[in-house]
Amino acid sequence: MAATTPPVLGTLESALYAEDLDAATIFWRDVMGLQPFQTVPGRHVFFRVAPAQVLLVFNPAATEQPPKPDARLPVPPHGARGPGHFCLAVAPGHLDAWREHLAxxxxxxxxDFRWPNGARSIYLRDPAGNSIELADxxxxG
Structure with missing residues (x-):
């Protein structure tokens, strides 16, 4: 009998790590236009990217700790150090406007370059040093 891999629907959440969550909030809300919808001071801030797509920004010092034995949500420890990467899809006709907005x-x-297939990407850094890409x-495809 052949085993089949169950299907997935897509990416639901992506995570970046930042020690300064206030700076992360200002950047993602005021520069990138994402709205925070859940914040736990010193631990995380979550942003809505699109329907059923979320960007989670965690303070790794807080999330590397295992959950307490009586935790209501026993999320396993996780975290990363150093720059990560996050890419937002942008309609090609809006990339110049994004460049002007950022400047x-x-x-x-x-x-800011074109890939061999002609599609364009713009790269920048968030306050935590993560590589952020805006891409066609x-x-x-």
Whole structure:
């Protein structure tokens, strides 16, 4: 009998790590336009990206700790150190507007180029040093 892998629906959440959650909130809310919907001071701030898509920003010092024995939600410890990567899909016709928006807010563009298939990506850094990409979804299609 052949084993089949059960299907998945897609990506529900992605995580980045930042020690300064206040700076992360300002960046993701005020620069990138994502709305926070859940915050636990010193531990995490969660942002809605799109329907059924969430960006989780955790303080690794808090999430590396195992849950307490009586924890209501016994989420296993997790965390990362050093820069991660997160990519937001942007319609190709809006990438120039994003570039202008970021420049007006003093956000340095680390790279802006076209992939071999002609799709474009813009790279920048968040306050925690994570690599943030704004990309035409055609980079994968």
């Amino acid at each position: 007006a807010r003093g956000i340095a563009i680390e790279a 979804p055609a980079i994968w």
